[in-house]
Amino acid sequence: MAKILIVEDEVKIARFVELELKYEGYEVEIANDGRTGLDMALHSGADLILLDIMLPGLSGIEVCRRLRLESEIPIIMLTAKDDVTDKVAGLDMGADDYMTKPFAIEELLARIRVALNRHTKRVAESEEKKDELSFGKLCLLLGRHAAYFGEDELSLTKKEYELLEYLLKNKNIAVTREQLLNNVWGYEYFGDTNVVDVYIRYLRQKIDDRFGVHVISTVRGVGYIIKDEK
Ligand code: CA
Numbered sequence: 601m602a603k604i605l606i607v608e609d610e611v612k613i614a615r616f617v618e619l620e621l622k623y624e625g626y627e628v629e630i631a632n633d634g635r636t637g638l639d640m641a642l643h644s645g646a647d648l649i650l651l652d653i654m655l656p657g658l659s660g661i662e663v664c665r666r667l668r669l670e671s672e673i674p675i676i677m678l679t680a681k682d683d684v685t686d687k688v689a690g691l692d693m694g695a696d697d698y699m700t701k702p703f704a705i706e707e708l709l710a711r712i713r714v715a716l717n718r719h720t721k722r723v724a725e726s727e728e729k730k731d732e733l734s735f736g737k738l739c740l741l742l743g744r745h746a747a748y749f750g751e752d753e754l755s756l757t758k759k760e761y762e763l764l765e766y767l768l769k770n771k772n773i774a775v776t777r778e779q780l781l782n783n784v785w786g787y788e789y790f791g792d793t794n795v796v797d798v799y800i801r802y803l804r805q806k807i808d809d810r811f812g813v814h815v816i817s818t819v820r821g822v823g824y825i826i827k828d829e830k
Contacts, residue, residue, distance in 0.1 A: 602716055603627040605646035607637030607663065608678065609655050613701070617650065620705045621712075634658030641667055648716055650708075651695070652678045653686045661689050668694035672722070674715035676708075733768050735826060738807065738815060740765055749811050756806065759784060763799050764807075767816060767826045776823040800824055 604626050608614040611632065618628045629644055631637035634657035641649050641663070649667075653660035664675055677690035677698040687698050696715045699708055733740040737750045745761050747754040756764065762784045767775065777793035785795070800816060807815050817825050 601625045601627060602647040603629065603645060604712065605629045605631065605637070605640055605644060605649045607631045607634070607641070607649060607655065607660065608652040609633060610652070613678075617705070617708070620709070624709060626712075632656075634660065634663045638663045638666055641673065642671065646673065648674045648676070648712060648719075650676050650678055650712075651690075653683070653690065654680060661686070661693055664690060664693040664695050672719070674719045676711055676715060678703075733765065735768055735771065735815065736813070737811075738768075740768060749807060749813075752811075754806055756803075760799060760803055760806070763796075764803055767824060771826050772828055774819040774822045774825040780823065796823075 604621055606614050606617055606621075606628060608617070608630070609632050614630050614632065618630060621628045629640060629646060631640050634655040636657070637649075637651065637655070638658060640646070651660045651663060655663070658666075660677060664677070667673065667675065675695045675697075677687070677695045679686045679690065679698050679700055687700075690698055696718070697711050699711065728741065728743065731741060731743045733742060739748045740746070740761075741748070742765070745758070747756055747761060747764060763780065766780060766783050777796040780796045781793060804816060807813065815826055817827055819825050
């Protein structure tokens, strides 16, 4: 279950929210001033922060600003009633959401769930991005072993996918048939490299022919290459 850090100097409110969150199954930590809050936010491994604005030490706005310099952790600001300036300042500093005191605990719980889900999704998306290999409209999702051309998923066999991935990872380098055999089929080359040519032909049918592009080039006397247009 997620860990939530409450940064709030009003002890009663902090205690009340803590009990409710624990009842929901969250782990909870509390800081009663801005400096402690910032320090705990950076080091305690919390998953979300409830951050009061009017705090001794550092204001919530300042805590938020400093946190955002090094952390994407979801922040929900707790603001005094009708203090529009504070709300805007908090959001400007990168807070994800805010709650006006006094608030209904059900609403706070709902906003916490939304902020946590959104964050999880964002992290997953950025991880997936790192796991992409692109060439023009062609895109490989390495984690899923899936290949797309624009919006269309290519239906590639395992070997076709691996062949394409190897060529893309060696973009702008001519790779020999032997190299392809060794790295994609995974055995030492003894005789016939025709199998590579056959699979290249399949790939070309599925990409070049289907989409009218030219992705894989033949390098005469060497092998194949995926080359950036110059
Ligand atoms: Ca306060």
